[in-house]
Amino acid sequence: MFIVEVKVGLKKGVSDPEGANTHKSLELLGFKEVASVKYLKVYRMEISAPNEAVARERVEDMCRKLLINPVVHTHEIVFL
Amino acid sequence: MFIVEVKVGLKKGVSDPEGANTHKSLELLGFKEVASVKYLKVYRMEISAPNEAVARERVEDMCRKLLINPVVHTHEIVFL
Numbered sequence: 001m002f003i004v005e006v007k008v009g010l011k012k013g014v015s016d017p018e019g020a021n022t023h024k025s026l027e028l029l030g031f032k033e034v035a036s037v038k039y040l041k042v043y044r045m046e047i048s049a050p051n052e053a054v055a056r057e058r059v060e061d062m063c064r065k066l067l068i069n070p071v072v073h074t075h076e077i078v079f080l
Numbered sequence: 081m082f083i084v085e086v087k088v089g090l091k092k093g094v095s096d097p098e099g100a101n102t103h104k105s106l107e108l109l110g111f112k113e114v115a116s117v118k119y120l121k122v123y124r125m126e127i128s129a130p131n132e133a134v135a136r137e138r139v140e141d142m143c144r145k146l147l148i149n150p151v152v153h154t155h156e157i158v159f160l
Contacts, residue, residue, distance in 0.1 A: 001115065007122065009124075019123070022123055022146070022147070025146055026142055026146060029142075029145055029146060031138065031141075031142055033127050033128045033129060033138065034125055034126070034127050034142075035081065035125075035126040035127065035128065036125065036126045037123055037124070037125050038123075038124040038125075039121070039122070039123060039124075040121075040122040040123075040124060041119070041120075041121065041122070042087065042119070042120040042121070042122055043099070043102055043117055043118070043119060043120075044089075044117070044118040044119075044120060045114055045115075045116065045117050045118075046114070046115040046116045047113050047114050047115065048113045048115065049113060058111065058113065061111075062106055062109075062111055062114075065109055066102070066105055066106060066109060067102070
C-alpha cells in the first residue's frame, strides 16, 4: 500500500485568486514579510500496487482522466 | 527567503466531500486500487525571515489568525 500525494497547482500566467486574496489578507494583518502566496490542491491517496513504478503510472493515468486539466494545471506526484 | 507550505486538512470525523467524490469518480473510472482519498489545501508562501525558527513562528501565527479554523482543520508546516 502506497500513500501518494497529487499536488495540483496553476500554470504560470493563470490567475490564482485564492492565493492573491490570501496574500492580501496576510498583508492587511501585518504579515509584510510574505512575498507571494500560491494556492494548491492536494489529493492524498492510499493505493495498492505491486511496486512504486506501477503505482506512479496508475496515478499519472488518474491525473489525465480526472484530476488535472492540462490547459491550466501543473501537477506533481509525491510518494510519502 | 524561505519557501513554506502550509498544508490544511480536515480533522478525523469531519466530512470531506471533495475527497469522497474524487474517490467515487476514480472507482467509476476503474481505479479500484484506490483505498481512500483525502483532499487538502496548500498555501505555498515565500517569506523572508532571519532564520527558520522565526519563520515557523510567524507562519504559526498566520495559521491562527487567518488560514486555519481549529474546529475543523489540521495543519502541517513544511519548509521546502
